[in-house]
Amino acid sequence: MKKILIIGSSGGNLFNLGGASPRKLLDEILIQIKAAELEAEDLLFVTAGESMDTANDHTRASIYRLEKHQPVEIFNGNLKDANIEASKVDSYLADRIRNNEVDGIIAMSVDPEGTNLHTIKAAIETNIPIVGTGGTSMAMITSKGGNVIASSGTTGTTNRTRAVSFISCLCKHWDIKYNPQIGGSGHKEEIASGNVFKNINIRGIMISSLPGFIAMALVLALSKIPALEGLGEVTDLLLKALPVMMAVIAAKQVSELDEVSILSGVIAGVLSVNGGIIGGIIGGIGAGILVHYLFGKCIQWRFPMTTVNIVAGGISGLISGLIVFYFIGPVALKAGNLIKEIIELAVSFNPVLAGTVAGLLIWPAILGGVYHAAILPIVLLEMEKTGNSFLGAVDMVGLVMVSAGITLANILSPRDKGEAAVATPGFMINMGFGTFVEAAYPFMFSNKAVFIGAVLSAGLGGAMVGFFDVRGTAYVPSFTAPFMSNNPIGFIIAMAVPLLSALIITLIANKRATNKKKRDEATHNSPLKLESY
Template identity: 65%
Template sequence: MKNIAILGSSGGNLYNLGGKEPEKLLGEILNQMDSAGFNVSAIQFIAAEVSMDKAKDSTKAGIFLWDESKRCPVKTYNGLLKDTNDEVAVTDKRIAEKIRNDEIDGLITMSIDPVGANKEAILAAIEKKIPIVGTGGTSMAMISSKGGNVIATSGTTGTTNRTRAVSFITSLSKYWGHKFQPSFNSTAGDSTANPKGNPFKAINLKGIMQASMPGFIAMAIILAASQIPALEDFNNIFEIMLKALPVILAAIAAKQVSDLDEISIVAGVIAGTLSIEGGIIGGIIGGIGAGLLVRFLFAKSVQWRFPMTTANIIAGGFGGLISGLIVYYLVAPFALQAGNFIKFAINSAVEFNPLLAGTLAGILIWPAILGGVYHAAILPIVLLEMEKTGNSFLGSIDMVGLVMVAAGINLANIIAPRDKGEAAVATPGFLINIGFGTFVESAYPFMFSNKLVFLGSLFSAAFGGALVGYFNIRGTAYVPAFMSPLLSNNMTGLIIAMLGSLLCAFIITLIANKASKKQASQINKEISNQNV
């Protein structure tokens, strides 16, 4: 196992590109080192409260050192910048001693001070000719001029914590002939982060759709506002936002697949802009392609020892451009037709028999969400419908058949629960159902514990769906219940449908609870008689 020391400061340009958050910057390097199987032997990082380009002697600064027992960098000093060199002198000499004792095999440096805070460590590294990688034009030039074994150097412009870390470890791995697969596990708690390995496994259509929902809801709000006579100009804004949807989806998809921070997002925006003619399907395809190309081009650029700024430009710029052009010239017409076909199928079913279509959709929506296929099958269709009109038939079914039914079940358990404890469980669920138009899972405990409530939820959803079909409603979910009618094409109809399914679920649940309480009372009475 190779032992590596990390030396650095928050830097000038680096300060605005990760240096002002030392824990995240160092954490990303440690993440990539762990992926490579390298060991951290020492850390010495000086973090100023402002960019070093603007720092003064009176600037406050902290010092982060490696804590072997905790296996993480810890802040050991907080004082004035002018005093930091004195504070790190002991650490600098200790690192130099480790290098001379062959306890450190390589250095990662970032905006260091080769003649001050890091003087002894650099002299020892030059003596032992251990490989050095890093950023900071002036400092790296000084190290090279003194005879340091610099195997990779670059500026910081256009880089991110992740791309720098991957570049550092790739260069050291190549120098030692060590195999290294970059890790794309997020150090910032990103749930969509892609583990190292096959990038295709990172493609998650459900995650892309869910993350893009705010954009669709914003578009629906603009559409509703445009119906107000004084805000007719909002129609123009709606058209602009309609074109932005593929860009949103592409940026999310690219970030999900490559997870190289800002580079991924830039590539996704480029690809999405060129994928507008393909609608949201084109945007998703363009974004996924951009993410895959970003990872490939970045890895190749690092292997070819391009400067990190150049590697980022190639990965982000060309990755997005190539994917976007492919969609623009080859994929967009087919993607648009696929989306139009799905919308045509929905509209045809509703036009053929709106009552039947609404009833079937209402019945099936609960099994869909319970079976885990809602977000994979129904949500994409909702978004495809919204792409054209700003609202959706299935979006109305969602609000009426899921949200309002859950609200009705929760309300019944607030007013007349089987026992007092259930009211405490139902109250927050009801408030979220009404206030935010989501959290239908809050009704699960009551549905699964009583067959009549479960069957009542299906009947209520079917009843509400029939009303949606009868009034030919197009709307959306994921918004407050009081707001949903404002975003629909039939405000009165949606209000009737929402109240209908809510009251239906409420009444059935009340009856079920009353029957359960009566049955429980009878059982208790029989037990008491037997004991007597």
């Protein structure tokens, strides 16, 4: 039986997609480990009371370990002390790896140069397979020589999809048969007794909804083909469905009651359509709150389970949806339109300037944790109206194409031989899927010239977006992105320019770094010349 070590933290973006509820996140992984007939050997998970993007030393934090095959909180205090305690466990886990007590690692938003330093070092020494999420951390592990067999960012994932992906990759690596467990733990009474308001997370709701917006954008692009003009009606229908989708996701995330909350979200979403996606989110949150409390009350009153589902799922969605329909919907629609009008006003005033500023700021935004909190929601609001987005196009050219250019340069002319192997997967994912811009981080952080070049190239790409008045989206294969935009030719140029710019700047920076290294080595190895007197 293969033995798995689980390490990580509640993370930055992961916090919004499961990390804020560590027991639920870890339970899902343990369920899938058991389904694969593997064994969870040990666990070290540090969780904070807020996203690691904004957390500080004084943020409340906990440490979870594995006891009797269950995640147990062993420490509760501030984040600084939690990291100190976790570092002590880190050395112990490293010894277990070196003693061949661990066969594989699941890593989620780990700290390879801090809290998890010794564990990762031991994993690299023993070459055991590593799977995980967290673009920055997984890129660092790969660059250090870790045997990473699968990695990704967290956008668009759930606890279950992550857990199934982790175990699927490990089982495939070990040639083990695995049938995912799709059922939950079923502790409904325990779930219904918690604090529902802590589950309200607008950013998490909007990020989880991204695939629906991409589907709509794809249908919109196909409808532009003369033979497929009839798909225009499908696009209109999908636009109306977006608030329903948002309401379902909101209700499910808030209530944590799966099918019951989905039903409630559908009812609330249908009644919230006239409020746009903001109305849908409000309706879904209201439905999730009502589901949570009505479910708990019905259980306490010992209603039959069928009646519990009818009351919790049906009545909660109806009440929330009617409130949005009659009172909140018109205001929510105006708020959404106002945000979109502000973007359009800035673009119409000076599109090149607007694009340049957006491009220059997009790398600092994603590094500072602002991207998922502010930029992506605005992209979705823009897409609700037109099916594509000005900021979505800047995302593609300023992040995805720049990351692709940096990684391509390190494939063609790396500073060290091992960097090409690190850069290749990142380049392929960026070009093939329009995501995983974190692949450029190791090269940006290790060379200031590359970092500055990335920011400048993104600004140049944003200027091209403004110049050609492009509306588009990321998170799709790069070769399809232009055809999902309002200006395919302009988008192709806007994508090519920052890619080439980042490529050239990185090639030059790598060449200078290589030459400097050679000069330093030559100076270090040259024999001493003794002066004659």
